[in-house]
Amino acid sequence: MKIAIDTRPLVSGDSVRGIGVYTRELVNGFKKSKKGFTVLDDDFNSKEFSKFDLIHFTSFNPYIVSIPFVKPKNTKFILTIYDLIPLIYPAHYPPGIKGGIRWILNKYLIKKNVDAILTISETSKKDICRFLGVDPNIVHVVYLAPRDIFKPISNTSILYSIEVKYKLLKKFVLYVGDVNYNKNIPGLVKACALAKLPLVIVGKQAKEIESLDLNHPELRHLKNIDWTGVVRLGFVPNEDLVAIYNLATVYIQPSLYEGYGLPAVEANACKIPMVLVRSQCMVEIMGDEFSYCNSDAESISKAILNPNRKNKLSRIYSWEKTANETWEVYKNV
Structure with a gap:
């Protein structure tokens, strides 16, 4: 064939x-x-x-x-x-x-x-x-x-070099992905402010916010967001991203809706604490052993302080x- x-x-x-x-x-x-x-x-x-x-x-x-x-x-x-x-x-x-x-x-x-x-x-x-x-x-x-590169890192010198390279704080919340409406970025930013933890976003779109037309219907949800305390790194190569996952205090998947949610699975492969907003897809992919929160900022902020520390998925990927x-x-x- x-x-x-x-x-x-x-x-x-x-x-x-x-x-x-x-x-x-x-x-x-x-x-x-x-x-x-x-x-x-x-x-x-x-x-x-x-x-x-x-x-x-x-x-x-x-x-x-x-x-x-x-x-x-x-x-x-x-x-x-x-x-x-x-x-x-x-x-x-x-x-x-x-x-x-x-x-x-x-x-x-x-x-x-x-x-x-x-x-x-x-x-x-x-x-x-x-x-x-x-x-x-x-x-x-x-x-x-998850790609094979995403796993726990025990080498402190590698972690320290990435921490310095990206000027990361000792404690931060991490999100990896786009800033489309379904990603719930306004809720995520507000939740981190309520939890008094800095937010680090990895992804090309977030880095380019100032150059985008926020009056466009696909971007209108990003208007009036207070980006104070948010570090937008832009695109990051996988070799650095795996270390950033490992350095994060907690990873958040804040989406209202997903088709899969690959960053959540890759964050889980790095064995870091996680916050997952409940959606049909997230429960399907991650499984019943994880706890889920609602999509509003207050619920996410409370979950940040009590994240999932169980890392067993519902199936092998x-x-x-x-x-x-x-x-x-x-x-x-």
Whole structure:
């Protein structure tokens, strides 16, 4: 079976986000297990699709046409959809007229051309079936995993060097991720102020707040936030990020809604105290042994002072498992 994987997320702005992590780790997992496949990068031509028995498209945006219009007769199309959060919060992710038309077109093309959908949680699967109206039997849940680099660090000299490099305080709350509406950044910032602990945010978007148009519907929730006491580090390489996780007093996953919540799983792999805001996905991914708080600032601030110190997840996650389960979908589609 000739298989091709769309790796365009690795050469776009998604390369340092969850989509890039997924694509990179999936490709590496296939390479480690010596599975044969072809990479389709920015230069691929749809005329070449007929050369393959199966093509896996690894990114999806409901408001951007994400599926080819033409599908060769004997080629299977697989599509990964991480979440449909823009459709859950339409007031904060307005599609506009063109985006609305593209969403209708995406739904048509998925039903016409896609043979199987991969997603990253049962929570996302329910949303996909509801919004797209597809048969649940073609939607397959394959969980993500923490990358191997994320683990406890006992070498104090490594930790100290990162502490100095980023001018970190001895005690701080950590959040890693974007600043989209569903991430609940206003609640997070206010909660840390109430708890009287400095907040450190790792992520490109937070670093660039001053250059963004906060009147845009997708960013309006960030207006009037008092960033006093918040350290915004921007993008941080994994080699440094693992040390920052280890240095944190507590990690918070404040999201109102998630498709998976990869930073929470990676923070947990580093064995640090955690605060988790209750959402359907977080309970699914992290499990029942963790305690969860409400999404308001006061509840989060109280949880900061009494974080989770149990680190046992509900199931075992590994990228080897992710790659193997994905390959099984390829074989059975």
